[in-house]
Amino acid sequence: MNTENVTKEESLDPEDWQLMRNLGHRMVDDMLTYLETVRDRHVWQPVPNEVKAFFRQPLPMEAQGAEHTYRDFLQYVLPHPMGNIHPRFWGWVIGTGTPLGMLADMLAAGMNPNVGGADHVANYVESQVLHWCKQMLAYPDEASGLLVSGGSMANLVGLTVARNTKAEFDLRQDGIYASDRKMTLYGSTETHSSVQKAVELLGLGGSAFRQVPVDKDFQIDLPELESTIARDRRGGCQPFCAVGNAGTVNTGAIDDLEALARICQRENMWFHVDGAFGALAGLSLELRPLVAGMEKADSLAFDLHKWMYMPYEVGCALVRHEEAHRKAFALTPDYLTHADRGLAGGKIWFSDYGVQLSRGFRALKVWMSIKEHGVQKYAKLIEQNVDQARYLAMLVEDAADLQLLAPVPLNIVCFRFIADRYDNDTLNEVNKELLIRLHESGIAAPSYTSINGNYALRVAITNHRSRRDDFELLVEEVVRLGNTLLDDARFCRRSPG
Ligand SMILES: *Cc1c(COP(=O)(O)O)cnc(C)c1O
Numbered sequence: 001m002n003t004e005n006v007t008k009e010e011s012l013d014p015e016d017w018q019l020m021r022n023l024g025h026r027m028v029d030d031m032l033t034y035l036e037t038v039r040d041r042h043v044w045q046p047v048p049n050e051v052k053a054f055f056r057q058p059l060p061m062e063a064q065g066a067e068h069t070y071r072d073f074l075q076y077v078l079p080h081p082m083g084n085i086h087p088r089f090w091g092w093v094i095g096t097g098t099p100l101g102m103l104a105d106m107l108a109a110g111m112n113p114n115v116g117g118a119d120h121v122a123n124y125v126e127s128q129v130l131h132w133c134k135q136m137l138a139y140p141d142e143a144s145g146l147l148v149s150g151g152s153m154a155n156l157v158g159l160t161v162a163r164n165t166k167a168e169f170d171l172r173q174d175g176i177y178a179s180d181r182k183m184t185l186y187g188s189t190e191t192h193s194s195v196q197k198a199v200e201l202l203g204l205g206g207s208a209f210r211q212v213p214v215d216k217d218f219q220i221d222l223p224e225l226e227s228t229i230a231r232d233r234r235g236g237c238q239p240f241c242a243v244g245n246a247g248t249v250n251t252g253a254i255d256d257l258e259a260l261a262r263i264c265q266r267e268n269m270w271f272h273v274d275g276a277f278g279a280l281a282g283l284s285l286e287l288r289p290l291v292a293g294m295e296k297a298d299s300l301a302f303d304l305h306k307w308m309y310m311p312y313e314v315g316c317a318l319v320r321h322e323e324a325h326r327k328a329f330a331l332t333p334d335y336l337t338h339a340d341r342g343l344a345g346g347k348i349w350f351s352d353y354g355v356q357l358s359r360g361f362r363a364l365k366v367w368m369s370i371k372e373h374g375v376q377k378y379a380k381l382i383e384q385n386v387d388q389a390r391y392l393a394m395l396v397e398d399a400a401d402l403q404l405l406a407p408v409p410l411n412i413v414c415f416r417f418i419a420d421r422y423d424n425d426t427l428n429e430v431n432k433e434l435l436i437r438l439h440e441s442g443i444a445a446p447s448y449t450s451i452n453g454n455y456a457l458r459v460a461i462t463n464h465r466s467r468r469d470d471f472e473l474l475v476e477e478v479v480r481l482g483n484t485l486l487d488d489a490r491f492c493r494r495s496p497g
Contacts, residue, residue, distance in 0.1 A: 014066070023066055028103075034078065035085070035099050038465070042442025044083035051076050083445050087465035088474065091447035093249060093277050095303075096463050097311040100372050104365035105311055115359040117338065119346030126363035127348055132370060133316050137275075137282045137302070138295045144322040146353045147314055147362050151276035151303045152194035154317035157354055158299030159185075159198045159241065161319050161328045162270035166240035172328075176203040184232050186210045187243035188220035190250055192274055195243055217407055218253035220245070222263070229267055241270040246291045246302075247278020250449050250458070252389075252410030254278055257293030264298075273297040276315075277462055278410060280307040283379040287386060290409065304366055307382060307411075307462045314362045317354070329353050385411045385461040392459060392471040401479055405451040414449060414456040417482035422491070428455035430491050434481045441481075444474045 014020040054076045084094040113122040130145045148154050162185075164171045169178040176183070183204055187195055189211045199209045210232070212225045229239045244260040245253065257273065264271035273279070273294050279302035281287040282294060294300065303315040319325035330352040332338065339345045351357045370378075393408040396415045405414040416431045432448070432455055439445055446459045457478065459471075485491055 020066065023070060027070065030074070030078075031102060032099060035102070038085055039087050041086070042083075043086040043088050043445045044439055045080070045442055046440070047080045051080055085465075086445070087463060087467065088444040088470050089463060090459040090461055090466070091445045093306050093460045093462055095305045095307070095309050095312070096465055097305075098309055098369060098464075101309075101311040101365045101369050104368040107368075108361035108364040111361060111364075113361050115361055115363065116351035116357050117336070117346070117349030118343050120343075122361050122363065123346060123348040123350065125361075125367050126350065129363045129366045129370070130316070130318075132375075134318060136375060137279055137300065137318075139297075139300060139318050140295075140320060142322065143318050143320050144325040144353060145316060145318040146350045147304075147359075147366070148317055148354060148356075149313040150305060150315035151192070151274065151301055152197065152315075153355070154276075154301030154303075154315045155192075155194050155243075155272070155274055156198040156201060157317040157329075158272045158301050158319065159195070159202060159243075161299055161321075161325050162241040162272055163202050163204065164328045165321070165324045166238075166268075166270055168238070179238070181236055181238040182208060183240045184208050184210055184237045185241040185243065186212055186225055186228065186239065186269075187274075188212050188214045188218075188245060188248070188255060190214055190218050190220075190248040190253060191243055191245055192249050192276065195274060214253070217409070218248060218251045220255045220260070222256060222259055225260075226263065229263075229269075239267060239269055241272055244271065244273045244293070244297070245278070246273055246275035246294050247281070247410055247412075249276075249460075250412070250451065251406040251414055252278065252408070252412035252460075254281075254290050254409060257291065257296070259293075261293050261296035270298045271296065272299045273301065275300060275302040277303060277306040277460075280378070280382055281386075281410060283375060284383050284386075285379070286383060287410075307385075308366075308369070308378060309381070309462070309464045310365055310369055314366060319353075326352050329355070381464050382411075385463065385466070388461050388466055388468060388471060389413050389459070391468055392461075392474070395471060395475045399475060399479060401482060402475070405454055405456045411461045413459045413461075414451050415459075416454060416456055417478055417485075419482070419486060421486075424454070426491055430482065430485050431455045431457060433485060433488075433490075434478065437481050437485075438477060441477070443477050444470070446474070 083089045085096050113120055115122045115126060126147055134141055134143055196206060196209055200206050210228050212228055213221050215221050232239050242260055242264050244255045244257045247254060261271050282291045298320050300318045304310045305312045305314050338349055350359055389408050389411045392413045393404055396402045396404045401418055403416055403418045417434055435448055435457055446457050449456050449458045
């Protein structure tokens with residue numbers, strides 16, 4: 001062998017492990033301090049222009065090293081967060097994460113298994129977590145499931161199984177082209193956009209999703225649903241699925257899931273429940289009756305990164321019929337053949353149950369978090385968030401210049417600032433400006449929605465760090481900002497008279 005031609009072989013491991021160890025210890029310390037002091041900082045601030053400019057740097061061809069790279073992180077990344085770990089973040093439906101969840105993600109990345117299949121422990125951890133999820137939500141233990149990126153993917157998985165199972169032909173082989181009858185599905189107008197997205201991805205066409213009106217409590221109007229199904233049948237469609245909402249994104253409304261289960265049974269339709277956050281109300285004895293019927297779903301989608309407060313990303317899809325679930329996704333070319341023994345053995349191949357082949361070890365943070373706190377603690381926190389929502393609703397109703405815009409069945413409060421001198425259009429503009437100023441003040445971060453055409457400040461509480469006085473401060477600030485805007489020339493001229 002000609003030794004002169006042998007080049008030095010490279011690796012990405014550190015040359016000096018002690019330096020890396022020191023750096024790692026500092027990172028852990030820095031991040032724990034960061035979490036410990038989160039309340040002292042602004043919820044959110046706009047990303048400064050010089051920081052935006054920093055992220056237009058050219059592609060690094062040469063090494064700058066771990067130490068220097070970490071300094072860049074501390075300077076340019078860490079100080080400019082979304083804000084969702086802050087006690088006064090209540091925008092959209094966004095979770096907060098936990099310290100142990102953060103550390104668990106580090107451990108998972110250190111082991112770095114591919115949880116698509118093969119015989120190794122991560123698959124057993126995920127199976128354990130899925131059993132726990134089923135138990136938590138009183139879902140049948142024979143059901144199959146998998147952890148996914150979030151509710152959107154969980155809805156896609158559930159609706160894929162629904163479509164393939166209810167198709168009157170071999171959908172995987174022949175595609176949706178083979179249908180004689182348009183396959184239609186049903187959900188309320190309050191259903192989350194991810195369902196529409198799934199329907200589009202499944203090739204059914206957005207028009208296949210019949211959006212049924214809601215009643216005054218934002219629950220699906222059942223007589224309207226039944227007459228829409230009947231009309232579609234007469235028109236030659238194949239109604240194949242209904243989506244029930246356990247917690248709508250706008251107001252937290254929960255459809256009558258028992259009734260939906262009955263209708264699906266009678267109509268030979270698949271019953272899918274989108275319980276992204278609301279399903280977790282099932283953990284609480286007090287709140288469980290609200291989601292009764294959820295356990296009858298053929299498929300159930302929910303998130304662990306929202307109301308279980310786990311770090312992004314992790315959601316869960318459960319399917320009552322294991323065989324139908326596997327038939328929708330399993331595809332085993334030679335190079336993925338499962339063996340009886342050896343590394344390619346094992347009975348658990350999650351890649352047979354979803355879209356992803358390579359999958360991360362998201363199960364570890366779920367497993368560790370549930371063990372750390374116990375399920376009762378999560379139940380208490382969920383009840384605490386619901387109590388906080390009721391408390392905020394009460395504060396709003398007690399304030400002369402605030403108006404509650406929707407019922408508060410769960411953890412979402414929609415309200416607005418009002419003043420006699422304004423017409424509705426002006427009120428919408430005032431509240432829009434008010435929300436922006438609230439965000440820019442860094443004091444609190446609700447989000448926005450539209451309730452019956454009214455611009456609503458929307459507070460969704462999936463935050464284990466919020467306290468009652470945070471909501472008192474929110475109300476004070478909204479009233480203060482609203483009154484400041486009363487003097488704003490932009491809004492002064494327009495009044496109903
Ligand atoms: C958040 C949400 C989703 C989507 O879940 P992701 O985790 O964001 O993908 C679906 N449905 C409802 C009701 C939601 O609140």
